[in-house]
Amino acid sequence: MAMTSFAQELLNQNQRLSEKDIELEQWGLKTRALTYNLDDVYVHIYYYAGRYSGPQHGIAYGLSVPTLMSIVRDNFYEKFPTISSFAIEHIGYCELEVVFSLRDNAILKEGMGDYLIDEAVDGALFDCFQMYYTGATMQYTYRIPTFDASSDKPPYSTGGTYIPPQKPTWNNNPDIPNLSEDCSKGVAGKYESVNIIGYFGEAKKDSIYNKSDYQSFLNKVHNASVEYSCSYQQYLDTEGKNIEHVITSPVRGEKYKVQNTVTPSTVATIHNHINGTPPSFRDVLFTAKMAKDSTLSKYKVTFIYNSSNAEYYALYIKNRSQATNFSEAFSEELDEATNNYKKGGKLDRFLIRKGLSRDYLSSLIAILDIFDSGISLIAIDKDHKATSYNAEKEYKSNGKERKYLKITFCKDKTY
C-alpha cells in the first residue's frame, strides 16, 4: 500500500482511543531524539504496529497525523514553553516523525535531548507487514515523555487492547543481522594503532626536509572538500638510540581519492574521508599492497580520519603473508570509479548472499575476516579508545548455512 493511501486510510478512520484500554507497561516504544542544527530537536518516534482488538468488535484503529498533533499539543507542546512550534509527518510506512523547534538552545544543555535518548527503550520493533498481510488496520501506540525527568510516569495517550506479537530476541538469535559486543577475541594491532597516533604529535616541522607536523594535517582536513594524505615515518638517530618521528607535508588529492606516498621508513599513512565513511575497499587493497611489498616491511597501518568527530579508522596489517595473498586474489575486485566492490564480482556476490551489501561497515568487517585478509579494522575515538571488530567464520547452525554472519565489536571501557 502506498504511503499516501495508507495515511489517507488513517485519516478516514481517525479515532483516539483511551489510554486505560491498554496495559502500557507491557510494551514500549522506541523514541529517539537528535539535536540538529542547534535549533531543532528531532524527536523520531517509532510506533509499534501490533495486532489490536479495539473496543468495537475487534476493529483496530490507526493513528492519523491530526490525531497525533492533538496529542502532542496536549501533552507536550502546551506544557513546555520553550517549544516554538512542531510538525508531524509520515516518513515511512510505520513511522511518524515529530519535529520540535525550540526557542532556547539552553534546553539542550539541560539535558532534554539526553533525556529523550534515554527514553529510547530497547523494545523490539514489530512488523508492520504482518498487519498488511492479514488485512488488519493498525493501531499506533505511542508515548511522549515530558521534560520532567523526575517523574516516573510520563503522560501516555493511546488506546486499544494490545495483543503483542512474539518479540524478536536480537542478541541471541544468529539468524538475524546482528552486531553485538563480544570481547572474548583479541585483535592484533589495537593498541599499537593507538600508540602510533600518539607518536604523530611528536613530529616536528622542518620545511627544508619536507617535514610537517600533525597539526598541519588537522588544519588541512578541517572542513576540507578534498582528501589529504600524510606519511608517518620513523628514523633512528645516528647512535641508533632515539627515534625521530616524521610526518610528511599533506598531499592534496581529489574529492574521494588521494595518493598516499610511502618510503621504506613509512610506518603509517593517514588520509581523511570528507564524508566520514570508514575505509573503502581501495584503502583495504592499498594496505594489502603495502604488506606485499618487501621493501616496505616497516609499514603497519593505514589510518582514515574523520574531521567532523575527530575519529579514526585503522587498517592494521596483522599477517603480511595473508595480506599478500589477499592482494593477489582480490585486486581485480575493486571498482575504480566508486572505490567499492565491483558489481557482480566475487566479493559483491558474497556480500549479497550474506545480506551485507546494504551495510558498508559490516561488509568491510566480513570481507576482512572471512577472506583472511590479514588486516584488522579498528576504530579509535577522539579520546583514543579503540573498538575492534570481528566476523565469525563458521556461519552454520544445524548443518544449514545461515544468511547472516555474526559480527561483533569490542569497545575499550578504559584505556
Add this chain to the structure above:
Amino acid sequence: MIMKTYITFLTFILCGSISCFSQTRSMSDNSVRDTVAFMRSFETSKAAYVGKKISKVFDQFQQYKVPVRFLEAGGTSPWIDPEGRVYIDRIVISYIASSDMGERNKTSGTDLLYLEVEKPYMSSDEFDLLYFRDPYMSDEARAELMKSQNLFVIKDVTFYHTRDPQ
C-alpha cells in the same frame, strides 16, 4: 521374430505416449524443470524486462511456479556520496534459499539474478524500513510485498551462475 518386433514397436509407441503426456502435462501447469535455464532466460530476453516494473519478473516466476526464496539488494558506493549514504541500485533474487546457497555454492553453483533498477534510487534506510524491518519475514513474503508495491523499474538484468570462494 515378428512378435518381438511387434512388442518392441508397441513399447516404443507406449513410451512415446508417456513421454508426450508428461511433456504436455509439464507445459500445461507451467512448471520449470531447468531452473538455471529459467533464470538465464531473464538475461537473454532482458529487452522484455528493461523499462518495465519489477512485478513483471515476479509474475514470470509465479507463472512458472518458481518460488523466489531469496531476495536481497545491493547499494551504491557510500565512498563517493557526499553524505556517505547508500542507495539501492539493484535487487537480487534467486529460487535458492540462503540456507542452501552454501552447499550449492560448493557443488552445482549458486544462481543469482541481478535486477538493476532505474533512478531515483531508494535510500538503503528506506529500503530496510520497507522490506527488512522484520528480520523474521521470509524472503518469499518480501518478494510478494515488493511485487505488490511495485516501486522499482528495471534498468538491466544479469544472471550469475557461479561457484564463489566462500
